[in-house]
Amino acid sequence: MSIGITHLGSGSRGNATVISSGEYNVLVDCGFSLRQTEKRLRIAGFDPNSINSIVVTHHHKDHSASALRASKKWSSNLYCNSETASRMKLVENEYSVFGSLDRIQFSSELSMLAIPVPHEDADNVALVASDGKGERAAIVTDLGEAPDDLIKHLSGCNHISIEANYDHEKLMSGPYPDSLKRRISGRGGHLSNRQTGEVLLRSMSERLKSIVLCHLSESNNAPHLAESEVLLAIGDEFEGNISISKQEGPEFSYWTGQSEPSKILAA
16 A cells, blocks of 8 residues: 655645545645635545545644534544644534544554644644555654654655745845744744754655655745755755645645655646
8 A cells, every 4th residue: 555645735824735545535734714625625636525534733723724614514533632622622522632642543544643743832743644554654844843753753754744944044134023033943933944954864764755845934935945955965865756845736646655746737
């Protein structure tokens, strides 16, 4: 078996990613409007009603905006941790809860491990999906640094989608107030291009065939800056494929075990 990864879009205005076993589909985050989410799903070739479960990584609106409405409309299972449920004002029977380092078992061929990561004013998690037979794919966004636990679980992944939020020089020389610059670049903020490269280098293995850089800041980054700095860090250690997930998606899908993505053509 293999795991499919399709970013519907990634950035400060919304995030959503489909993780699929081929038989079971999980939407990781639902940060667009319901209408926009359904439109993007259809462009990617998914009937919204085929989404079996939704996992919300944390309560910030760009990750959670329409999750509850979508789960009810599609009759999908909604998963999040206790703090996220509280901040989303969910009530009993609207969601299933998971804890730190819990494994969410969706089917015999798809599960996800929830790994806590630091992010300001949120109980955020990274997710590592597994097919139970050795194929693994990770989604990692909204963190200011990578804990050792995260590196351990990223090692051996076939695919890693990870944020490269900002270019350090661009952020520091830009118009943001110093307090915001410190917040973005702090432990509870976001990963810079350089930090992302370091995380990937620390977790690199010969199994890693594809990388997607996501959650790029539209003000403090650019695709060519993110890709070039990450590639400079990982260098010859990486022989696979690297892509950028932009705010306006979807543009491609990856399947673990395949280094080249499948292009998605909008109707």
